[in-house]
Amino acid sequence: MSVSQKSGRPxxxxxxxRLSARQDATAGTGTILATPEQFKIVVADDSRIYRSLVETTxxxxxxxxxxxxxxxxxxxxxxxxxxxxVVSDWEMPDISGIELCKKIRQDYESYVHIILLTSxxxxxxxxxxxxxxxxxxxxxPFHPGELLARVAVGRRVAELHRQIxxxxxLLEELAQTDSLTGLPNRRAIEDWTKRELSGxxxxxxxxxxxxxxxxxxxxxxxxxxxxxxxxxxxxxxxxLRRNTRASNLCxxxxxxxxxxxxxxxxxxxxxxxxxxxxxxxxxxxFSFGGRVLKATASFGIAAFQGSLDPSPDTLLRxxxxxxxxxxxxxxxxxxxxx
Ligand SMILES: [Mg+2]
Numbered sequence: 001m002s003v004s005q006k007s008g009r010p011x012x013x014x015x016x017x018r019l020s021a022r023q024d025a026t027a028g029t030g031t032i033l034a035t036p037e038q039f040k041i042v043v044a045d046d047s048r049i050y051r052s053l054v055e056t057t058x059x060x061x062x063x064x065x066x067x068x069x070x071x072x073x074x075x076x077x078x079x080x081x082x083x084x085x086v087v088s089d090w091e092m093p094d095i096s097g098i099e100l101c102k103k104i105r106q107d108y109e110s111y112v113h114i115i116l117l118t119s120x121x122x123x124x125x126x127x128x129x130x131x132x133x134x135x136x137x138x139x140x141p142f143h144p145g146e147l148l149a150r151v152a153v154g155r156r157v158a159e160l161h162r163q164i165x166x167x168x169x170l171l172e173e174l175a176q177t178d179s180l181t182g183l184p185n186r187r188a189i190e191d192w193t194k195r196e197l198s199g200x201x202x203x204x205x206x207x208x209x210x211x212x213x214x215x216x217x218x219x220x221x222x223x224x225x226x227x228x229x230x231x232x233x234x235x236x237x238x239x240l241r242r243n244t245r246a247s248n249l250c251x252x253x254x255x256x257x258x259x260x261x262x263x264x265x266x267x268x269x270x271x272x273x274x275x276x277x278x279x280x281x282x283x284x285x286f287s288f289g290g291r292v293l294k295a296t297a298s299f300g301i302a303a304f305q306g307s308l309d310p311s312p313d314t315l316l317r318x319x320x321x322x323x324x325x326x327x328x329x330x331x332x333x334x335x336x337x338x
Contacts, residue, residue, distance in 0.1 A: 044074035071095025090118035105133035111161035113154035181237035184251035296332035
């Protein structure tokens with residue numbers, strides 16, 4: 001490894017003080033502390049001279065550079081440090097630059113920008129490299145300014161990819177969230193329930209679904225206005241959140257309807273949990289404009305206990321029937337599906 005071979009251990013020489021980190025990419029010698037703005041690069045080349053040339057060039061920028069002497073070391077460094085950019089020699093003793101490209105494209109979901117260094121100027125070889133997954137190439141001997149410029153381009157592309165990835169994650173989350181209460185929405189609940197149902201079927205545990213419906217909610221909205229209605233919905237969401245263990249799920253399926261899904265619990269446990277929610281909500285007081293309002297909710301519960309049709313729809317339908325009974329029998333109560 002480039003640094004180790006001079007000193008026997010990783011170090012930062014005065015000459016390379018602007019290089020944030022240089023170290024044995026695989027030996028695990030110390031931790032690299034990178035700020036979010038710092039950009040990690042893995043350089044793979046079996047030639048000591050070229051590693052040194054690349055180092056001398058990249059030292060001019062604030063990159064974290066990890067050196068590998070062959071393809072295997074490069075892969076190990078990538079697994080450990082997740083760089084956004086790889087500069088790889090074409091010809092290496094174990095894995096060729098081409099194979100390395102293919103492996104990275106195959107194994108990494110996140111985007112990694114790959115620049116191949118090659119002594120080969122034949123166009124069909126360059127085409128082969130790009131087809132294998134390289135983004136760019138430089139012919140040896142390279143011009144230091146050109147390497148820097150191409151690494152900067154790679155950084156721009158890699159950072160754009162990271163931004164898109166982060167935004168996609170956010171969008172996915174938003175698509176699964178009810179905007180008023182911040183709880184999972186119907187789609188998220190259905191996805192979760194589907195997953196839990198197949199687990200319940202495979203491993204033989206029970207899955208319970210409770211539908212909660214706020215009592216006389218239309219009347220609250222009509223009498224006191226939607227702002228008060230929203231406040232009541234948010235408060236109910238808060239009660240649900242406080243009473244939901246990490247392994248369970250609560251969400252809003254629309255209007256004044258909510259769902260609580262519980263697993264790995266028996267009937268008595270479910271009843272206790274839902275009763276607690278009912279009582280806590282009943283105890284809430286809503287103050288506005290010098291007035292105090294109270295609200296209640298009704299609950300219908302259904303279970304998946306190894307029936308033949310383990311679909312979220314069936315569960316929700318059964319819970320809904322139980323909820324209807326709870327409403328019919330006076331509201332502010334919990335009923336189980338028969
Ligand atoms: Mg070589």
